[in-house]
Every structure is written in C-alpha cells, then in structure tokens.
Amino acid sequence: MxxxxxxxxxxxxxxxxxxxxxxxxxxxxxxxxxxxxxxxxHDPLTGVHNRAGLFAVADSFITTAHTANRPVAVVLIDLVGFKKVNDTHGHLAGDHILTTVANRLTGIAGPACLAARLGGDEFVVIITGPARGHDDAGTWLAGWLTHTHTRLTTPVTYDDRPLAVGATLGAVLADPSEPAAVWLHRADLAMYAARARRWSTAVFTETADTPADSRPIDRPRDLARPTSPLAAAPTTWRAA
CATH class of the missing domain: 1.20.5 (Single alpha-helices involved in coiled-coils or other helix-helix interfaces)
Incomplete structure (x- = not known):
C-alpha cells in the first residue's frame, strides 16, 4: 500500500x-x-404515574376520549386502614399493598387508561368507557366502580398471611370544558362524601348545598391534602 x-x-x-x-x-x-x-x-415504588406525570398527559387524554365519542371518568381511590397495616405488619407489607393496588388498577382499567399514585395511600385513575349510544355513561361508571371496589378490596397475601385492603372511591364524569385538576378535585369531594356516609363509592353530580356531614372532621391529615380543600365548592352526591 x-x-x-x-x-x-x-x-x-x-x-x-x-x-x-x-x-x-x-x-x-x-x-x-x-x-x-x-x-x-412515575412513582418509583409502584411504577404508575406520579402527580406530575398524570397532569402532563391528563388533559389531552380527556380530550382524545371525547373526540372519540367516549365517556371519560376521573376516579380517586383512598385506601382505608392502610396506616394500621404499616403499624402492625411493617412498611414492607404496606409497600406490598401499594404495589398490588397499582397493579390491580392498571389491570382493571386496561391500556386505555391513566393510573397514578398521588402520594401515600391515594391513587387516581382516568378511564374511558364504551362509545356513546351503547350504554348510559352513568350506568357504565356505576358498574365500573362496583366491580373495581370489589377487585381492589380482595385481601392481599403477604408473608403467607392475608392482609385486608379497604378503599373508598370518588368519581366524576369529565369533559374538556375544565382542566383535569378540576375534575380530580370533584372526584375527591365525592370520595369525602362517600366516606362521610359510609358508602364504598360516590359520584359527583352537580353544584348545590353541601350537607354538613359530607365534610371530614375526624381525619386531621386530610387538611393538608392538595386535592381536598375543606372550603371546596358545595356539591350533591349519589351513590354509585
């Protein structure tokens, strides 16, 4: 060369x-x-969206669902008795419940949904229903809530022992007329109403006078929840 x-x-x-x-x-x-x-x-423990991840995509998700003529619901899930599990069985058992709940939510809602852990024992899922004209949106949502509550509250096995899982669900049918944060707030109000009335689920319906017993008075930690200001707009409810 x-x-x-x-x-x-x-x-x-x-x-x-x-x-x-x-x-x-x-x-x-x-x-x-x-x-x-x-x-x-994304939440490092469960792998689902965190609050920032949810709000980054929620508005476009809701808009897309309505463009496809499908109802969309924002559902807030608050676990019941979770602190007792942590105190009795340890934080590893609590983490196991959180990851199991997240997996159940994504499995129930399927790929056409958004699931997120907002923090602590609080989750939210945004789901789409069947094309309008096949089923009434309210009927679809009520059935979905009942089915989901049953699935979520199935005991979780940890260290060869069954651990009870409790949950209260609040929901609202959403549309692009308001940002996702507004719908999450209303779903949270519905969750509070369900808890006050000892229901397992409730659906936000319309603005009206708030019954006095629908506001929490015995959970001081809820005062700091960003999704649940106690001075929220008054509302009425119906059981799902």
Missing amino acids: TPRLRALATASAISAAVTAGYLTARHSLRAELATVRHAAT
Missing part, C-alpha cells in the same frame, strides 16, 4: 471511529434522558 493510500485508510478509520463514538454517546444520552424523564413522571 502506498503512503497516500495508507494515509487515506487511516483517516477513514479515524473518521469511522469518531462517528461510531458520536452515535454511541448520542444513544447513551438519549437513554439517560429517557430514564430521567420517566423518573420525573
């Missing part, structure tokens, strides 16, 4: 190595950015 050809071959090899290194670094950076984005929008 002549010196000129040798030089050209060397230059070509160097160029190929630089290009390969650039592509590898670019791929690595993309993977790292994807990991960072996922961590910023």
Whole structure:
C-alpha cells in the first residue's frame, strides 16, 4: 500500500471511529434522558404515574376520549386502614399493598387508561368507557366502580398471611370544558362524601348545598391534602 493510500485508510478509520463514538454517546444520552424523564413522571415504588406525570398527559387524554365519542371518568381511590397495616405488619407489607393496588388498577382499567399514585395511600385513575349510544355513561361508571371496589378490596397475601385492603372511591364524569385538576378535585369531594356516609363509592353530580356531614372532621391529615380543600365548592352526591 502506498503512503497516500495508507494515509487515506487511516483517516477513514479515524473518521469511522469518531462517528461510531458520536452515535454511541448520542444513544447513551438519549437513554439517560429517557430514564430521567420517566423518573420525573412515575412513582418509583409502584411504577404508575406520579402527580406530575398524570397532569402532563391528563388533559389531552380527556380530550382524545371525547373526540372519540367516549365517556371519560376521573376516579380517586383512598385506601382505608392502610396506616394500621404499616403499624402492625411493617412498611414492607404496606409497600406490598401499594404495589398490588397499582397493579390491580392498571389491570382493571386496561391500556386505555391513566393510573397514578398521588402520594401515600391515594391513587387516581382516568378511564374511558364504551362509545356513546351503547350504554348510559352513568350506568357504565356505576358498574365500573362496583366491580373495581370489589377487585381492589380482595385481601392481599403477604408473608403467607392475608392482609385486608379497604378503599373508598370518588368519581366524576369529565369533559374538556375544565382542566383535569378540576375534575380530580370533584372526584375527591365525592370520595369525602362517600366516606362521610359510609358508602364504598360516590359520584359527583352537580353544584348545590353541601350537607354538613359530607365534610371530614375526624381525619386531621386530610387538611393538608392538595386535592381536598375543606372550603371546596358545595356539591350533591349519589351513590354509585
């Protein structure tokens, strides 16, 4: 090989190595950015969306469902008796219940849904129903809530022992006329109404006078919940 050809071959090899290194670094950076984005929008324990991840996609999800002429509901799930599990069986048992509930929610709602853990023992799922004209949206939602409550409250096995799982569900039929945060707030109000009346589920219906017993008075930790200001707009309810 002549010196000129040798030089050209060397230059070509160097160029190929630089290009390969650039592509590898670019791929690595993309993977790292994807990991960072996922961590910023998903709950590290359960793998479902966190609050930020939910609100990043919820509005477009609701709009898309209505464009497809399908009803969409925002459902807030608050576990009952979770603190007792932590205190009695330890935090690993509590974590097992949280991951089981998250898996049950995603399994029940299917791929065409958004599931999120808002923090602590509080979850939310945004679901779509059948195309309008096949079933009444209210009937569909009531049936879904009943089925979901039954599935969620099936005892969880941990360390060869069954652990009870309690849950209260509040729901609202949503549409693009309001942002998702508003619908979540109304679902939370429905959850409070269900808890006050000792129902397992409730659906937000319309603005009206709030019965005095629909507001919580015995759960101080709820005062800090961002989805449930106690000075919320008055509402009426119906059992699901």
